[in-house]
Amino acid sequence: MNSVFTFPARSIKLSKRLLMTAALVLGASALSAQAATVSVSNHPMALLSQAITEGTPAAKQILQAGDVGHHGSISPSDKKTIQDSKYVVWFGDALENSLTGSLQTAPNAIALFDFKAFNRHPRRDITGAPIAGTLDPHIWLDPENAKAITRALAVIHSHANPKYKATYQANTEKFAQRMDAAVAQVQKNTQKNRPYWAYHDAYQYIENAAHIKLAGSLSPDHHLSPKASQLRWLNENRPAKQMCLINQSTAAKGLLAKLQPVSTTVQIEDMSDSQDFVEGWTKMAQQINTCIDGQ
């Protein structure tokens, strides 16, 4: 058992399943000098996987950058990628809805939400109140979750390509150090619980580390326009005169006019504007800080 991998509750189940699958395909992979293919669902998972596979073949990414998986369906070539992979790692049905049909019952699919290894929070309504019995799926923005995901990915990559195990382990440790340093840097000059608004509540998991706190969302989904009643509610309950609104794309001027004084920052939930997880996370936290400062 890999000592870096700490999934106490469910680790045995994962390991047995992986080992059985590994045993079945061992004959085939022994004949091939090529690395076995691991596929990952979306951009944040691909960034975390890249951190682990640095210096070795990278995983394939199924969903396009910009598509976290909430909506839509996948192409026949994506389905072939899934079939041809040794393992396909995804968060799970609650996030990548568009992959459920292909992955829910696939024998080579591993859903991270099945493991009790992550900090989890309930989803929140547009006033920021928790919704009982729900789980917010945007877990990767919590630095501890990001580190736990890299540990899980290191185990999965190690089962697929054991010859790179030492590299994966070294990369996992390096990632944790870089992530911790980034969090310390962001926390150095910020007060806790600074309020912000989100168009769509996708940033809950960065709040503790970035010292910010949601004061309401415009809409329950980034594809739905905000209702006039919600804009009124936000204005009536604004915790600071000057507010920051985090958007997934450029906010319409007419919308901003109804929330003045407000600054905005564009933060794409799947981090598809970044090529490195820690850099992308740091940039997101810093830009939100600048926005909260009213710039």
Ligand SMILES: [Zn+2]
């Ligand atoms: Zn989302």
